[in-house]
Amino acid sequence: MEAISKNFFLYLSNNKLLDRLAKRFGTRFGADKIVGGETFSQAIPLIQQLNQEGLQVTVDHLGEFVNCESEAKERAQECIHTIQSIAQYQLQSEVSLKLTSLGLDISRELVYENMENILQEAEKHGVTVTIDMEDSSRCEATLEIYKTMKAKYSNLGTVIQSYLYRSCGDLDELDSYDPYLRLVKGAYKESGKVAFPEKKMVDDNLKQMIEKNLLNGNYTAIASHDDAIIEFTKNLVKKHNIPTDRYEFQMLYGMRNQTQADLVKEGYNVRVYLPYGEDWYGYFMRRLAERPANIAFALKGIFSK
Numbered sequence: 001m002e003a004i005s006k007n008f009f010l011y012l013s014n015n016k017l018l019d020r021l022a023k024r025f026g027t028r029f030g031a032d033k034i035v036g037g038e039t040f041s042q043a044i045p046l047i048q049q050l051n052q053e054g055l056q057v058t059v060d061h062l063g064e065f066v067n068c069e070s071e072a073k074e075r076a077q078e079c080i081h082t083i084q085s086i087a088q089y090q091l092q093s094e095v096s097l098k099l100t101s102l103g104l105d106i107s108r109e110l111v112y113e114n115m116e117n118i119l120q121e122a123e124k125h126g127v128t129v130t131i132d133m134e135d136s137s138r139c140e141a142t143l144e145i146y147k148t149m150k151a152k153y154s155n156l157g158t159v160i161q162s163y164l165y166r167s168c169g170d171l172d173e174l175d176s177y178d179p180y181l182r183l184v185k186g187a188y189k190e191s192g193k194v195a196f197p198e199k200k201m202v203d204d205n206l207k208q209m210i211e212k213n214l215l216n217g218n219y220t221a222i223a224s225h226d227d228a229i230i231e232f233t234k235n236l237v238k239k240h241n242i243p244t245d246r247y248e249f250q251m252l253y254g255m256r257n258q259t260q261a262d263l264v265k266e267g268y269n270v271r272v273y274l275p276y277g278e279d280w281y282g283y284f285m286r287r288l289a290e291r292p293a294n295i296a297f298a299l300k301g302i303f304s305k
């Protein structure tokens with residue numbers, strides 16, 4: 001049953017007609033429980049509310065796989081505008097972005113130009129930017145761009161996925177860059193040639209990576225909703241006396257709200273990943289596919305309107 005609903009929602013996530021309809025009707029139908037709005041202005045009161053609750057934020061303008069130069073430049077402008085608004089409203093928020101939205105599939109020069117513009121503005125306002133990690137075919141290029149830009153801009157992070165065989169090696173390779181790293185299990189469908197086929201191996205590798213990165217002294221964002229990973233991290237930092245300013249927990253907006261609040265109460269730093277933008281439909285469907293329990297609050301959203 002779970003596999004059927006997963007495939008069903010992944011199929012729906014690629015449906016262009018539903019995507020167009022979704023844009024017309026806005027983030028009603030439950031999407032507003034996991035998406036911050038269609039524009040950054042709509043997300044501002046929500047970020048202020050999260051900040052008041054002791055949660056920090058990273059915002060992501062939804063939309064990937066841009067195919068033309070002008071659209072990639074528009075996406076970069078949106079990031080710049082977001083950074084300026086974060087500064088103007090004094091929000092405790094970082095920015096997350098995907099390199100495909102800045103033209104990774106068009107040309108490397110275009111990505112560098114867009115990243116330069118974004119990072120100059122981010123540096124000016126003291127805002128940190130994290131490059132999300134996409135599928136494995138884009139991992140090498142993403143890390144190359146990360147290293148090049150990190151040598152120039154300190155306020156830059158990226159993501160390493162524990163399902164990839166290469167990831168422990170990538171941590172070693174990045175060690176000399178004083179990296180800011182978000183560690184995750186990985187969200188894309190990958191082949192056994194590049195990724196661990198079993199969940200236990202992915203989980204064990206994530207634990208190993210968290211330990212390695214923290215003991216290397218690098219800032220670590222542990223991005224998982226999994227109690228076992230959270231408990232592992234809590235025990236590890238206690239054992240090695242690692243101060244709370246060297247790591248943080250991260251979770252997606254709308255997921256495990258009580259756990260987020262409990263962690264804040266216990267004195268841990270917690271950051272919420274808050275997506276916004278008109279292209280919310282695919283993100284919403286992928287979250288429904290990932291976790292059937294999310295369907296319940298989507299249905300509640302539809303019937304309470």
Ligand SMILES: Cc1cc2nc3c(=O)[nH]c(=O)nc-3n(C[C@H](O)[C@H](O)[C@H](O)COP(=O)(O)OP(=O)(O)OC[C@H]3O[C@@H](n4cnc5c(N)ncnc54)[C@H](O)[C@@H]3O)c2cc1C
Pocket residue numbers: 131132133134159161184185186187188223224225226227229250251252255256272273291
């Ligand atoms: C802040 C953030 C940023 C991310 N960035 C990236 C990225 O750049 N690239 C990328 O590939 N992936 C990214 N991911 C996604 C990540 O790779 C995983 O696909 C996703 O987080 C699911 O793995 P998990 O560790 O949360 O838990 P899972 O392994 O999916 O689940 C383990 C257990 O955790 C509990 N659990 C999980 N979700 C929930 C929930 N919603 N409510 C209650 N319990 C739950 C359940 O007990 C479940 O059995 C990101 C995730 C987060 C949180």
